[in-house]
Amino acid sequence: MTAQTSAYNAYKQNSVTTASPGELTLMLYNGCLKFLNKAKTAIHEKNVQEKNTNLLKSQAIIAELMSTLNMDIEISKQMLPLYEYMNHRLVEANIQNDVTLIEEVEGLVTEFRDTWKEVLRINRQQQYGSGNEAHV
Template sequence: MATNNPYATYQHNTVITSTPGELTLMLYNGCLKFIQQAKNALENGDIEEKNQSIQKAQAIISELMLTLDRSYPVAENMLILYEFSFNRLIEGNIKNDSALFDEVSSIIMEFRDTWRQVIQINRQKQYTNVDEI
């Protein structure tokens, strides 16, 4: 990947070298970023930017739904919350209601924070196992 933009190179390398867990965390953070951008655009009266940002957040939620490992019982509950969030973003986009965006943000933040804890626990276990060798 030849590019003159060092930031783009850094982003590319970060994604390429990340674990699946870290990639999921990036998706949650990206979703939150796009929801915040949509809220800012709505406040500024930029309906086109709001719509584009919400569509990006929806695309991330769709990806999270598609990649959900349904072999675990908790996955069905997660899928319900993803679908709810996706639909609330649609409703908030149509109604220009930032309260609905806030509602989705709080759900996604819970997922993100839980996921971050899972990553930390797995890292601790991994380092503990390395120390035992």
């Protein structure tokens, strides 16, 4: 391991340990999108193991997002079936080697991620005032 790799890994670890819950959720969405993209590439390259690995990672992230829902909040009750649907579609995509199913889930995750980014932006704007809001 090079010093550069070691420094980068330390930075990544520090980013996760110092992130707010909202930022961690954003990281999960981004990670899910990264693994979905890798799974699509693996299907095109006919690399079954790589496809499976990355779809399972995406499913694990969706499971984590599901487990963190606060079911006392109405929106969580609406999101849970969507997460379950996405998980089911990824199982189908894995079995059928179907990029279009992955792209369907990718669209939903992107929409959730973009909405979450906007929520974080608005919260920061309210927290820090309109003059010096932090950018997400």
